[in-house]
Amino acid sequence: MLSNKAADKKSYVRVGILMLILFLSVVAYADRSILSISGSAIKDEFGLSSIQLGFILSAFSWAYVIGQIPGGLFLDRFGAKKVYGVTLVLWSLSTLAMGFVGEFAQGAAGVIFIMFSLRFLLGLIEAPSFPANARVTIMWFPKAERGRASSLFASSQYFAVAIFSPLSGWLVSEFGWQWPFFVLGLIGIASFFVWMTFMREPRHHPLVSKKELEYIIDGGGLVDIDSIQERKAKSRLSRATVKGLLTSRMLWCAYLGQYCIIALSYFFITWFPIYLVQARGMDILHAGFATIAPAICGFAGGIFGGYISDSLLLKGVSLSWARKAPYIVGMVMAATLIGAAIVDSNVWIVAIMSFAFFGKGVAAGAGTWTVISDTAPKEAIGLAGAIFNCVGNIAGIVTPIMFGYIVAITGNYSMGLLFVGAHCIVGALLFLFVMGPIERVRKGQNDVTKREMPDFKTGQRAHR
Secondary structure, eight states, rough: OHHHHHHOOOOOHHHHHHHHHHHHHHHHHHHHHHHHHHHHHHHHTTTOOOHHHHHHHHHHHHHHHHHHHHHHHHHHHOOOHHHHHHHHHHHHHHHHHTTTTHHHHHHHHHHHHHHHHHHHHHHHHHHTTTHHHHOOOOOOSSSSHHHHHHHHHHTTTHHHHHHHHHHHHHHHHHHHHTTHHHHHHHHHHHHHHHHHHHHOOOGGGOOOOHHHHHHEEEETTTHHHHHHHHHHTTTTHHHHHHHHHHHHHHHHHHHHHHHHHHHHIIIIIHHHHHHHHHTTTTOOOHHHHHHHHHHHHHHHHHHHHHHHHHHHHTOOHHHHHHHHHHHHHHHHGGGGGGGGGGGHHHHHHHHHHHHHHHHHHHHHHSSSSHHHHHHHHHGGGHHHHHHEEEHHHHHHHHHHHHHHHHHHSSSSSSHHHHHHHHHHHHHHIIIIIOOOOOOOOTOOOSSOOOEEEEEESSSSSEOO
């Protein structure tokens, strides 16, 4: 219970919760991205080919995709705190084990098998992390703040790259490729204790004032979603709800829009540092530092996109266009990364990538996880986020492998950059011409009927 003094004050515990999931998201993204920094040293030490390295880089995403649906169901059944806490410890142990591969593997085949297996395990365990972030955001934030909140944790990849790429580059240069895995594994294990200590539901958090709780509830925050799932743990998900998640044209555009964004993300956290080393002639340390500017710009773009989206909503712009417009503009900006294929200067490479990833951040900050928060059925928030993340992260499988094949076949990186940039145009076109109105999916809702077409000025349905 709150004291009278605490009840009268306006607390901001939700900001602390947001900083916590941002921190955990940074750790999660750093775990998946550090292999790209160690990748060149691993490739040289064990004599791996570009295609073999591409498969190792993709291993995380194979399991991450497979684990999304089970992870979402676990979230809806057990709640974010328990699921996030257990998986955080397990995925940190998997990261830690990567540093010992050289002690146990025999030859290139052994290295490939063990590294692929550990990265696969990491992806499987980490699968519920971002659906859990979305669930916590829906629980703790009113609708008018969700764009900014979602954009912050969605931008964690940039924090991870900006902080851990230079650190990992230094660790690899000074101590060997194993050390980034050791350091991040220990950070993850320590993070478990922070999460379990501070995370609570809004109604039961000792630091939340009555005013803050009322503000969250009045603004549409679903403060009881974890409590409800505990009381109804044995209830089954209805077929109508699942049908709504799988047949909505609006949601499928959001799913595919996430796929296009993640294609860029995985280029950045897998092949981009390797590209800088092998195609642009940088050493590992300088390649790590060269990723800072694009990472910072991507983070800034994510915050800007979420802010613009929420601002448009507060000014009376329809929910549809408050979410769509920043995504479309951002993806068009991101398409400029293709220009890196035709310039010679490394300075220009970094500048182009910085601009492109600012645009990608704008798109991600407004139009992907925020859409799921706004539209997922209340009884299936975990599952909706899992399907969304499952479809999106198929790009994490396809992009590293396809990029590796393109490099192997063409002998250069230009066509690979074109392949990645094409995703930006596809995503923008989907949101602009195919998606239709953005609204919360209800049980059995199929989508816009043939007699109802979206009015692109208002985001509402226009009857013919």
